[in-house]
Amino acid sequence: MRTRDTNKEEIVKQKAIEMLVKLGIEGFSMNRLAKESGISVATLYIYYSDKDDLIKKIGTEIGQIFFSEMTKDFTPDMSFREGLLKQWENRSRFVIQNPDKVACWDLLGHSTYRDSILDESLLEFKTTMGTFMNTAVERKELIPINKEVFWSIAYGPLYTLLRFENEGKSFGGKPFKLTKEATDEAFELVIKALTP
Amino acid sequence: METDLQNILIFATDIKTESEKQQISNCLDTHLEISKWTIDQEDIDCVLRIESDTLNEEQIIQLISEYHFTCTTLE
Numbered sequence: 001m002r003t004r005d006t007n008k009e010e011i012v013k014q015k016a017i018e019m020l021v022k023l024g025i026e027g028f029s030m031n032r033l034a035k036e037s038g039i040s041v042a043t044l045y046i047y048y049s050d051k052d053d054l055i056k057k058i059g060t061e062i063g064q065i066f067f068s069e070m071t072k073d074f075t076p077d078m079s080f081r082e083g084l085l086k087q088w089e090n091r092s093r094f095v096i097q098n099p100d101k102v103a104c105w106d107l108l109g110h111s112t113y114r115d116s117i118l119d120e121s122l123l124e125f126k127t128t129m130g131t132f133m134n135t136a137v138e139r140k141e142l143i144p145i146n147k148e149v150f151w152s153i154a155y156g157p158l159y160t161l162l163r164f165e166n167e168g169k170s171f172g173g174k175p176f177k178l179t180k181e182a183t184d185e186a187f188e189l190v191i192k193a194l195t196p
Numbered sequence: 197m198e199t200d201l202q203n204i205l206i207f208a209t210d211i212k213t214e215s216e217k218q219q220i221s222n223c224l225d226t227h228l229e230i231s232k233w234t235i236d237q238e239d240i241d242c243v244l245r246i247e248s249d250t251l252n253e254e255q256i257i258q259l260i261s262e263y264h265f266t267c268t269t270l271e
Binding site for chain 1: 204206234235236238239240241243245269270271
């Protein structure tokens, strides 16, 4: 009797993410994944019909985890300051704890898989964040602003700091460790820029 | 609903090109006992994956051989 081994499935997913980040989409192969995961090629094909199917499923799952982490303890009726702070906390935690998933998400987000992955995982999150922004504008806690500019100002500074943190260094190789003080300072400047 | 793992059959084949795939497509598409099938031609083994409640490995191998392709159980 063949049974679904969830532990093995998790190993396969983790290995697939690592291999995608290391080898890129072109260099990734089902054969090699099976070998590195210590399972037979046939077993791998029981779970996934082909490379395309595997990449889409893995990407969609990362997206779902990412967006569910983003909405942890977050509700769209929070005050703008409180809600954005929660977004910063959730995003920082996810990026710091899941460097491989984030790198894989970036890779797939810039590939032809982008649309199929985003369609599956993004819809609910988009609605939540849309409500959050509209409510904040109505309450006069946020200036009316288009989405792209909002995103750049609201999260750009955070992701830049997280990149320095991830690399362990900033300009000219200067060692860098992201402190609460630096994060708070950047957050206050973002609030200043976005509130009326 | 999740597919029952018992009903998935996996084979290595030499069906390498799109035109070779076309030769078996019609037969597999219309086969009443095959609910779903795919072939991964990017893979070195050109892995054929069949979902069927009733067919067994020998029957699939027999079916594919009729089109003069090699088809072996993939372990």
